[in-house]
Amino acid sequence: MGRLVRSYDFAAQLFGSGLELLQFVALDRIACVITDVAMPGMNGFVLYETLRARGFDKPVIFMTGFAEEGSEQRALAAGAACFLRKPFQDTDIIRCIELALLTHRGEPPT
Numbered sequence: 220m221g222r223l224v225r226s227y228d229f230a231a232q233l234f235g236s237g238l239e240l241l242q243f244v245a246l247d248r249i250a251c252v253i254t255d256v257a258m259p260g261m262n263g264f265v266l267y268e269t270l271r272a273r274g275f276d277k278p279v280i281f282m283t284g285f286a287e288e289g290s291e292q293r294a295l296a297a298g299a300a301c302f303l304r305k306p307f308q309d310t311d312i313i314r315c316i317e318l319a320l321l322t323h324r325g326e327p328p329t
Contacts, residue, residue, distance in 0.1 A: 220233070220253065220312075221233045223309055223312070223313075224253075224312075224313075224316070227313050227316075229316060232249070236258065236259065236260050236261065237254070237258055237260065237261035237262075237263070237265065237266035237269075238260060238261055240252070240266065241266070241269060241270070241273075246273075246275060249275075249277060250277055250278075250320060250323075251277055251278045251279070251280065251300070251316055251319050251320060251323075252266075252270065252275075252277065252278070252279045252280070253279075253280045253282065253312070253316075254266055254267065254279060254280070254281060254282070255281075255282055255283060255284075256281055256282070256283035256285065256287070256290055256294075257283060257284070257285055263281055263283075263294075264293065264294070264297075267279050267281075267294075267297060267299070268297075271298075277323060278300035278301075278319035278320065278322070278323050279298075279299050279300060280299065280300050280301045280302075280303070280312070280315050280316065280319060281294045281299050281301070281302045281303070282302070282303040282304070282305060282307070282312070283302075283303075283304060283305065284304075284305035284306075286304070290302075291304075300315065300318070300319035300322065300323075301315035301318065301319060303315060
């Protein structure tokens with residue numbers, strides 16, 4: 220994922236877990252988070268809720284390889300910028316990132 224994002228001229232910082240992201244000292248410098256719904260230790264929803272509770276207001280994009288009923292609705296209702304089901308095309312995640320960043324900055328999508 221990092222290589223793909225960087226190939227479109229976005230900076231990318233990869234974390235091994237949700238907890239590792241939460242311990243990152245420069246969290247305020249992150250423009251967008253991409254998280255999997257199913258992760259060991261902390262799922263994407265818990266990560267999202269913890270980020271929001273800490274005042275992190277940047278866009279969060281969810282992805283999943285599992286078709287758990289209601290997960291997409293739950294993520295979008297909570298304010299997720301995008302929800303992708305694996306497998307997806309490279310352009311799908313890039314478009315989600317672009318739209319999330321534009322929307323967060325208050326710019327209209329192109």
